[in-house]
Amino acid sequence: MANWSTYLIRILIFGYCFSALIGCSRELSSDNTEAIQLQKAEKMIDAFYSFEAERLRPILNTAGDAQAKLLDYQGWAEGGNYLVMERAPCTPVASGQIDCAITVQDDPVLALETGFNVTDTFHLSFDGEDIVDVKTSSNDQPIYYEARQWVQENMPEVMTGPCRRENGLRVTPGDCARAMTDGYARFLETKKSEEDKSDSAALVPHDFEVPVLVETASFKLVPLGPDVVNQDYEAYMSSIAHLQTTFTRSTDWPREDIDLEAAMEDMLAEQARFDERRSFAYAVLTPDGTRERGCLYIRPSSKSDFDAEIRLWVTKLEFDAGFDAELYAWARAWIASSWPLVNVAYPGRAIDWNEWEAL
Numbered sequence: 001m002a003n004w005s006t007y008l009i010r011i012l013i014f015g016y017c018f019s020a021l022i023g024c025s026r027e028l029s030s031d032n033t034e035a036i037q038l039q040k041a042e043k044m045i046d047a048f049y050s051f052e053a054e055r056l057r058p059i060l061n062t063a064g065d066a067q068a069k070l071l072d073y074q075g076w077a078e079g080g081n082y083l084v085m086e087r088a089p090c091t092p093v094a095s096g097q098i099d100c101a102i103t104v105q106d107d108p109v110l111a112l113e114t115g116f117n118v119t120d121t122f123h124l125s126f127d128g129e130d131i132v133d134v135k136t137s138s139n140d141q142p143i144y145y146e147a148r149q150w151v152q153e154n155m156p157e158v159m160t161g162p163c164r165r166e167n168g169l170r171v172t173p174g175d176c177a178r179a180m181t182d183g184y185a186r187f188l189e190t191k192k193s194e195e196d197k198s199d200s201a202a203l204v205p206h207d208f209e210v211p212v213l214v215e216t217a218s219f220k221l222v223p224l225g226p227d228v229v230n231q232d233y234e235a236y237m238s239s240i241a242h243l244q245t246t247f248t249r250s251t252d253w254p255r256e257d258i259d260l261e262a263a264m265e266d267m268l269a270e271q272a273r274f275d276e277r278r279s280f281a282y283a284v285l286t287p288d289g290t291r292e293r294g295c296l297y298i299r300p301s302s303k304s305d306f307d308a309e310i311r312l313w314v315t316k317l318e319f320d321a322g323f324d325a326e327l328y329a330w331a332r333a334w335i336a337s338s339w340p341l342v343n344v345a346y347p348g349r350a351i352d353w354n355e356w357e358a359l
Contacts (some may be wrong), residue, residue: 004258006146009358013091014283015227020138021174024203024308024313027350029281030305032297033128033129034092035234036129037092037096037098037124037126037129037322038098039092039094040059040085040126040129040131041090041098041100041122041124041131042089042090042100043059043306044059044100044122044131044134044174045054045062045087045100045102045122047059048070048074048122049075049077049082049084049102050238051069051074051078051291052108053074053075056070056071056074057071059131059154059288060131061132062127062131063131063133064129064133065134066131066133066134066135066336068169069105069134069169069320070134070136070357071339072169072170072173073173073205073334074173074174074175075170075173075174076170076173076174076176076177077104077106077178078177078254079173079175079258080106080107080108080177080178080181080317081106081107082106083104083105083106084103084104085103085104085117086102086103086117086119087102087103088100088101088102089334090124096125096126096127096187096223097123097125097126098123098124099121099124100121100122101119101120101121101122101350102119102121102122103117103120104118104119104120105117105182106118107177107178108144108177108180108181109140109144110181110186111181111182111188112143112147112161112187113183113186114140114141114143115228116141118139118140118144119138119139120136120137120138121136121137121138122134122136123135123136123137132331136195137172137236140229141324142268142271142272143272144267144268145265145266145268145269146187146268146269146272147183147187147188147274148180148184148265148269148330149182149183149265149266149269150183150187150190151183151186151187152182154186154187155183155186157347158176158179158180158183158321160248162176162178163175163176163179168257174182179220183305188313190199193203202276202278203277203278203279203298203299203300203308203341204277204278204339204340204341205340208276208339208340210277210280211338214282214334215287216330217287218287218326219284219285219286219287219327220284220285220286220287220289220307221223221282221283221284222282222283222289222294223281223282223283224271224281224282224283224295225267225268225270225271225274226264226268226271228267228283228285228292229260229263229267231285231290231291231292232263232267232292232295233258233260233263234291234292235291235292235293235295235304235315236253236315237254237256237258237315238316238317239254239315239316239317239319240254240255240256241316242315242319243313245321246311246313246348247311247313247348249348249353258328263278278294278300279297279298279299279300280297280299281295281296281297281298282295282296282297282298283295283316284296284327289296292314292315293314293315293318293323293327294312294313294314294318294323294324294327294352295313296310296311296312296327296331297310297312297313298310298335298339298341299311301345303345303359304355305343306343306344306345307341307342307343307344307346307358308341308343308344308345309344309345309346309347310331310335310344310345310346311346311348312324312327312328314327328346328349332346
């Protein structure tokens with residue numbers, strides 16, 4: 001009997017130790033996978049900043065569309081003479097998620113003379129030991145996006161030449177970076193010239209308190225900016241065909257290939273113009289701020305016969321519900337009573353589009 005008891009005890013002890021061993025093994029396996037992921041993340045960063053596509057490409061063989069996007073960005077970074085100023089160790093942020101933050105000095109930002117170094121963060125997703133996706137984010141200043149938009153509007157030959165895209169990717173990313181650097185320098189020269197004449201460039205007097213929140217029973221107005229980028233993007237992307245015929249009369253905006261990154265660039269540019277009192281763009285939101293019903297823009301007039309022009313749009317859903325007429329009537333009364341603007345035009349509304357374009 002004593003021998004049988006001893007035997008049972010040994011079995012229980014063995015079972016406990018075996019279970020513990022399996023648990024430890026799993027823990028070690030998990031730790032080992034994360035260590036390999038970190039090693040691969042650091043290797044990818046090494047390859048990216050080597051500016052050698054042949055080093056980077058095989059590391060991203062399992063990353064799907066991210067491979068082509070990262071190679072495109074590597075070409076841009078090489079053309080922009082990216083110089084690593086600070087490299088933080090890659091860090092796990094969740095299971096299968098590694099972030100790598102790199103601070104760089106680069107020619108496009110140097111051309112803006114801000115003294116600012118941008119930090120790019122690479123967000124790597126893993127399936128086991130394989131990189132399956134890589135996204136990037138950066139802390140670019142608003143002036144960077146304002147400069148990019150200025151180049152797009154004032155130097156179209158750059159966008160159709162060295163920065164031409166095919167299937168969403170730059171054909172010659174390095175040449176694009178160099179051309180944009182030149183464009184940013186020209187933008188800064190123009191900006192400095194405009195600032196020298198700031199009193200005449202401002203749309204409203206400097207003692208006028210520009211509204212930053214207007215609330216009514218059915219909607220509220222807030223300045224367009226990063227805080228409302230999601231509501232704004234969802235609104236105009238829901239009404240592409242409607243806005244192309246009623247607001248822009250063009251297929252340039254909105255269009256199906258606009259992504260959230262481009263939407264954020266637009267928000268930052270609008271925010272910069274608002275802060276500089278050169279133009280004022282507002283999101284028209286539901287009272288709780290969760291949904292955008294439309295937008296209202298107060299801008300310098302492109303026609304010498306007027307001092308300012310007011311444009312507005314509403315989504316297709318709101319248009320069908322009659323909100324366009326409501327917002328237009330309210331906007332006319334608000335501009336007349338609350339803004340120091342006298343000779344104001346409402347293109348496509350108070351004045352016919354054909355008549356407006358003929359001025």
